[in-house]
Amino acid sequence: MALGKIADNRADHWGAQFRKGCLEMAILASLWKSRLYGLEILRRLERSSSLGLAEGTLYVILNRLKADGLVHSEWVDAGSGHPRKYYWLTASGKDRLRTMARFWVQFSGDLDALLESVLSGRELASVHR
């Protein structure tokens, strides 16, 4: 029983680490088509991914991406009473994202094939739902 709990905790930890590792790619991907500010990026991530991050983490990662030269930013006063900081991808940000996307598609495709037999059809359907 206790061993089962430890295994569950490890699986949770693995899931959290995995999501954390994907955050950078997901944030860059959310900026692929348009300039967005922090809250818009969060909403997009909430809509189209199950990454579930502390909202402040987004700003830490954006700050790092900016220091790495992958995104640019600009403060815009949109008349909402407080300015918003908009982000967009730099040329090297786009290159990095393309490389990540190629890696991801191939990697996940290979693993999908490997894991196909692990989950039953019903479990697979519930995961995709």
Next chain:
Amino acid sequence: MSTDSAMAAVNEYLARLRKAFDYLPSAERDEMVEEVRSHVLERIEAEPCLTEQLVNGILRAVGDPEELASQDRTEATLRRALKTKSPWVLLRSTLTWATTGIAGVIALFVTLTGYGCAAVCYLSVFLKPFFPSRIGLWLRPEHTLTLGYWDGRFSGTQVYGISVRPPALFVLGTLSPTEGPVRELLGSWLLPVGLLCGALFAVGTTLLTRWLIRRFGPRKRSQSPRLELTTGAVR
């Protein structure tokens, strides 16, 4: 909840955030705090009815400032170190890195030793005019060369500084006392030689530390899975 007390809670949170991110350059930190402020205010404005619970919930969703900073501190500090030539910043950065693992401990040791040698060279140059007979490059009976301070004793002699003995002995500090005469080799040439050696140690250590950060730093490791899978590499 009044707007004033909501703003007080927000400002208190932002003050904690500013304190937690004290390792960032002030302009970068101010900008991040301002951005989080804008984020929180927009969340608050979207709510029709302001309650204490709601404001606390919004701040909780942003995250605990200390926890947010802890995820980033080492990386940000090392990122800054890569752009600096300041020994002080490099030492502080490797000290932070050393708390995360063995690579950081080795980098800290290398950096401390390198800058320690530079400090001995400059200190010798500085002290030579005041203690001309005690500061120098000393040759000891067992063929050890030491740059630094001789204690002036002829028996149980100690010399403090950088010691080398071919083929493989290197000590920063002092060796065990030696019997027999020590001989000074450089005289007033110590001044230019010390300055040159100090500069070489300082520049060499800066370059080496930055290389260690680039090569073995946590950022390097997190980016390092080379994003080039060959077809079927996972199979």
